[in-house]
Structures are given as structure tokens and as C-alpha cells.
Amino acid sequence: MSEQKLQSQTVQTTGHAWDGDLQEYNNPLPVWWVYTFYATVIFSLIYWTIYPSWPLGKGWIGGVSNITYVNSAGETKTHSWNTRALLVADMNQAAVAQKPYFDKIQAMSYEQIAKDPEMSGFILSAGRSLFAENCAACHQAGGQGVVGFFPNLTDDDWLYGGSYEKVHETLMGGRRGYMPAFGEVLNGEQIDQLANYVASLSGIEHDAAKAGAGDMLFHSETAACFYCHTAGATGRQDIGAPNLTDNIWLWADVPAAGTAEGKVAAIRSVINNGLNKGVMPAWSGRLSPEQIKVLAVYVHELGGGQ
């Protein structure tokens, strides 16, 4: 009690007493805290001077800090500091650093690029990140695709062609696959015959009698399969009709079917229902011409390029 009285003589209390004798000391703020506070005030004054801060009428105070950049129209401009101007300057700086490579790529033919180790190295690293962000969602990280949905880019089987030029064309304009549903024009038996014939082309276990009938049907005007898949069933790359003789499967999930019946059934289902998928988006609006050329080479080098 006596100690408390002693302290109350050196430090003032707030002057209010609760419950008769409860009092509160009115200690000053710690010195370090007060000076930190002053420092933040000074910092804000400096910040307001340099960067855009206060609204003023219908605009705002831009601050003394400026960014000078060259825009895509080639004009040099200066604007008060903001992240959008900073981005233009930033993109420009990076573009200047990458320009020698991209200029070289645009000037070189595909064959020259493939032979040049420096360019191949650049394409491997630039292509990998482009592929991972834009292509891997469908074609998977290694380009192996998904059976039933998206084609494998690492094998030698190409729907629309595997040359540099064709890969480039596919990237630019996109693709759209289509096959009519033959369940609407043929009966179950006929479709079964066709499925056995298609199985026979790839050496899959099948019913020889049905396959024989299917052969006739395949090359007849009734089913007219040969118009798109050709008489030899090797497909037409100009319209994306697949080769049916190589035992490589995209739409019918033949590899996953355990039994011979299952394999034929997978083929039958595609003939019966047709396909209205196989859509690849066009990338010409999303990626730059240089990026698309890099990707064309990268995809070509995945293993299946022709």
C-alpha cells in the first residue's frame, strides 16, 4: 500500500477512481514507439511525393516519379509511375533481350533450326514452358495425349500431318474432328461387320466371316467409309480421317479393352455413335507468331515429327 502511494506521487493517474480505490496510471508512451510513429509520418510524406497518391478533383496527383517507355507503335512516352506503364517498359526490356533469338527463328527455316544446336537449346527451354502452359492440359506433359480425347504427339501417327508446316497450320487455325453416327443409317449387324473388318486391319482377333462382309460394306456406297478413310483404310490427312491400319487408337479405347470382344465393341461404339469432338482451339489470337513457330518445332521434336 505504501509502495503504491509512493509511485502515484511520481506518475500521474488518469484522475478517475473505480469502485472507490481502483485507479489507472497515465504513463507516457514509450520513446521508441513515438519516434517510430514520427518516422512513418515522414515516410508517407516522401511516398506521396514520389508515387501517385492523393485524388484531386477529377484526377489525381501523379507524383514526381516517371516511367519512360517505347510502345508497340514505336512512340516514346513518359507517364507518371504506375504498374501498367511499368509492365510496358518491362515487356520491352525482355523483348529486347529475346529479340535476337526470335529474329533468328523467324528468319531460319525449320530444317536450319533443327540443325542449329544453339537454337534447338533455346526452343527446348522456351518450348517446354509454352507447351506446359498451353498444350499440356489436353496433350499431357510429355505430349502422350489421352486415349478417347486428345491425340498422342509423340508417335508417328498424325491426323492432320506431322511436318513442320502442318503442325504450324494446326496450331494457327485449330482443328475440328467429325465422323457421322452410322447407327442412324446402318443396322446393328452391319456395324458389327464393319467393326470386325476394322479390327482385322490392325491384326486384332476378329470374326473372319463378319470381317469379310465388313470389307464389302466399307468399300460400298452404303456405308461409304472409303471416301474419308480411303480404299486402303490408311486415312486422309487433309480432312483428319485417321489411318485404320496401324493399330494406334485415339477414339476407340482398344488398348484398355482386355478381351477381343471388348476391342471390337470399342470400335463398334465409335462407328455407331460417330464423333463430334476432336476440337483443337486456334492459337493465332492467343500466342505470337514467334511463339507458335517455337511450339511447332517443339512438338515436331517430341518424337513424331515427319
Add this chain to the structure above:
Amino acid sequence: MNFNFKHEWIETNIGLMSVLTMLAISVGGLVEIAPLFFIDETIEKVEGVRPYTPLEQRGRDIYQREGCYTCHSQMIRPFRDEKLRYGHYSLAAESQYDHPFQWGSKRTGPDLARVGGKYSNEWHVQHLVAPRSMVPESVMPNYPWLLSTPLDISDITNRMKALRKVGVPYSLSQAEYDANVTKFGETVASQLHIPDAQKNLVEQANFGNYDGDRTGISEMDALVAYLQMLGTMVDFSKYTDDAFVEFR
């Protein structure tokens, strides 16, 4: 001045303290929000931004219902890495008809502000039903019911009327429709006409066949229609790379 201020006045007067507390708090809002209503150049003047069609709007409702925004932002920031990955930074103008906006800041999954047109409808359907069948390392949940649940289109007119009340220019009268024709052109204006909403919704879903199943309109149809539109309204090839610098 013989005015002796005592802190005790505030501390012992709850009414006065409430008023002063509210005044102190409102300073933050006043200096940060209020000026935006007076500054001329916060919303960029661009061509192409329009309110959502009835089908896209229903897709947007499903996007919110399923909580997509808890993992996906729709806000590309003006940084080089974001531009390289996602495309042009988001503009204020692009979310001017959003109620509520879906900017977000939490990216467990990628930003979706410009996902429209990046993948095929087929990919979206398969990816929403079973994400890991398309992206093996994905942690996104499966949403298989979107494909099997028919889309409820009975209340589309009420939903659009509600949005109209908060400022989205969906039209009810002929005069409003005519104003939309002037502003957005006839094709868009007809999509924004509330009396035709159900008809427009069914037509767009049947024509687009977003879920790959022609037998009916599923919630998947609406969601994929919405996703395929995201970020596609403004044609950035019409603008120089510094066209929007002056708005900041």
C-alpha cells in the same frame, strides 16, 4: 483559449464515443472509395464489353454456387509473368457488369479471367467431371453432377430483373431495348431482352451444345458457356500495348 479537453469526456460518454469511432473508421472509406466516384478515368473506354447472355449468367450463378472463386481468381495483374501466362491484364471495364465481381486473390488453381477459348468444350466437360483424367497433378474436386443435373431455367427472368435493379442494362421495355441496340448492336441487345430470356437461353444452349449431349440442357452447358466467354469480349489486337496506361 479556455477550452480544456479531457479524454475522460469521451471515455465516460458512450454515445459520443460511438459517433467519434464511426467518424474515425469512415475516414478509410472516404479517402479510398469516394474519390473513385469523381475521378473520370478509372473505367477504361473499350469496345466489346457487354452484359452476360441468359445462359452465361446461369453459368455464372453455378460458378458461384459451386464456390469456384475460392480457388480461382479472375484478375490478371499487370506483371510480366502474369501476361506471359494468362494474357493481357484485366481491365476494370471488363467486370463492369459483374454483380458480384469474381476478382479474388486466392489461386489454388490458375486464374480464369481469360480461360475462354483456351481449351475445347470437350476438355472442360471432362475436366469438370474428372479433373485428374486431364491434369494428373490437379487437386480440384470432381463435379460430376453438373452433367447429370438439368439446368433450372424457370427463374431466369427474375434473376435478370434482379440484376437490372443493380444497374445491369437488361431491357424490359421497348425503349430500353432500343437503347441497347444503339449501345451494343442488335445481336447483343436481343440477348439482353428479359422477355425473350428463356427462348434465348434454350437457343444458345442447343446451338452451342457445350456439354456434347443434345438430349437436354444441363448445368454443364451453362457453366461451359460461361467459361468459354471469359476474357474474350475485348479484342486487344485493336489497341496498342500502352492504350490503358493513362487510366492509372
